[in-house]
Amino acid sequence: MKVLLTGATGYIGSAVTDHLTAAGHQVVALTRSAEPQPGRSWHAQVVGDTADPASLAGAVTSEIEAVIHLAPPSGDADVDTGVIEALAAPLRGTGRPFVYTSGIWVLGATGEAQEVTEETPTNPIGIVGYRPQIERQVLAEAAEGVRAVVIRPGIAYGRGGGIPALLVERARGQRAPEYYGKEDVRWPMVHVDDLAELFVAAVERAEAGTVWHGVGESAVPVRDVARAAGRAAGVLAAPHAVSVEQAAEVFGPQFADALALDQSISGAAARTALGWRPGRPGAVAELVSGSYRPVEVFGAPDGPETDDEVAAIRRLVAEVEHAQQNELVDRFLSLFRRQDPVWTTGHGKRLSGLEEISAFTRQVLPGATAESTAVYDVERVLFLRPDVAAVNVRQQPILHDGARIADRPEGRPLYILVKEDGTWRVGAAQNTIAVD
Structure with missing residues (x-):
């Protein structure tokens, strides 16, 4: 398939590009300029900006057989609504896939519930406040003849990037590993290459109107992640807690709340229904002896x-x-x-x-x-x-x-x-x- 990919230059987008290409698909990258980017395994580039829905007119041509929307949200619900309309409208009546990237933060804190599923009602924290609205807009496209799919990735790691890279850098700069909020906070996590394989599976065979959790490990203790990040930074010290209020001074209040969010989320549905097999090293192992060192x-x-x-x-x-x-x-x-x-x-x-x-x-x-x-x-x-x-x-x-x-x-x-x-x-x- 020729797959239009937004966010193709990003952390997750780069991995998705690699795995789509390896699976025999052709990636058409949506980029803000036509300037070539050597070393990318793209089939082609088209110019457009997801901060400007009008610029996307014509991006989804009749040759585009699937769309994966990986670009981060703009922070403006009206803009993001317009982007979905611009990307999905040309697919109506074709049965072609449109895969939207949401995230597990739309579920909010899971409390005592263990490994909550895709059936759990959303309860978004502030940083993703209107994303459930966008999810519903995407899923409604199934009634218009679009194979509309939503993926909610866990916290991605691997390839030396993602939020864990932030923890490594903070440990190196502070000379001590740190985590945010309470000691018992857990993060649902996924290796970025495993996640990329889920996007390939979704674009190839997920049914219309479905939601999938891209989670390889359902609940990794954040204190363990912090300790491993310290080791990756060459800092052997006991991890210490940073209050949400203190973290907000560094990261802003909304991102600080996200870092302190306790969740336990299942990714079993995609394993069962799509044959997804996340098998790369876990987050702690990757930090200790993988791409971060x-x-x-x-x-x-x-x-x-x-x-x-x-x-x-x-x-x-x-x-x-x-x-x-x-x-x-x-x-x-x-x-x-x-x-x-x-x-x-x-x-x-x-x-x-x-x-x-x-x-x-x-x-x-x-x-x-x-x-x-x-x-x-x-x-x-x-x-x-x-x-x-x-x-x-x-x-x-x-x-x-x-x-x-x-x-x-x-x-x-x-x-x-x-x-x-x-x-x-x-x-x-x-x-x-x-x-x-």
Whole structure:
């Protein structure tokens, strides 16, 4: 299909462009000027501005087979109503899809209800006050022969962007991670690439007059997100609460209210009816060991294949951390290759073979994290061969609230990882205590 996409240059729009193109569709980007934008995988550009509905006349030609409206709202209900009219009118009687992007904030605080569904009545907070009205306008187009669909994304993350990037930047600037409102606030979240796949599914097969929640994780504790954002910023400290009133001085009252909004929202309907399968790392994992933390890579060409291998290596190191923090002996041992792994501990004890490593681990790991633990961050990856990598890891001791233990030295593990049967495993490891 030729898909007219508003907001094509934005955070979500860029991901949607990639996934539409990968699915064989042609993206016609609505942009405010005709100036070419090299590097975009668009089929074509048309000029128009969603702040000026009159400029959209003629944007939806007979060749346009679908419209996805991703551009942010203008803040003026009349303007946004005019935009919907301009984009939807040419589709009437064609059965072609019109997908509108709303958001989960239209539901307001969900209270004690868990994983509320698309059937839940709207109760919008101020920043999205008139969006339910726009949703109804879009859905009414189903009676006019338009395959009208509404998607309500959760808080998007991934690709180093979205609101989590704001938390990372705030943690870096304030030298402490922060969250807003009460400690028990939860955010429904979705990886931006998973969300983009939902837009593809919706434009291809969602029925007219339907609403879908684009939510991969229904209720992520915001304190966990803040702690992970601090780690992404290189700030190991316990996250602290910022009152809504204080946040309003920085972000404005409406956005501050949104950041402090507690919600638990289900995205199950899209999984069941549209076959949507969000499967990328969760928000906390992505912040800790994904796109928000750059890694130096050597010995391999730039490109998606190398990116995938580095992501797999980071997941392995995250598994090491998880097993150590939770004293999971068998899980830790499963991360080593079966044949002749070697390990030198931080105190210089040399262990050869899985039997020795197992005996040592079963002796020292239980009870080791009673008072403190450590975090493991991949800093450099050198591919010696496509299936062998040397990995520099930074190991920092922390208290259980995430705060760095200042008077305890870091460890600097070097892992030699081997890819066997498609899975990276530890073939050799040496830890070195860093002493100033």
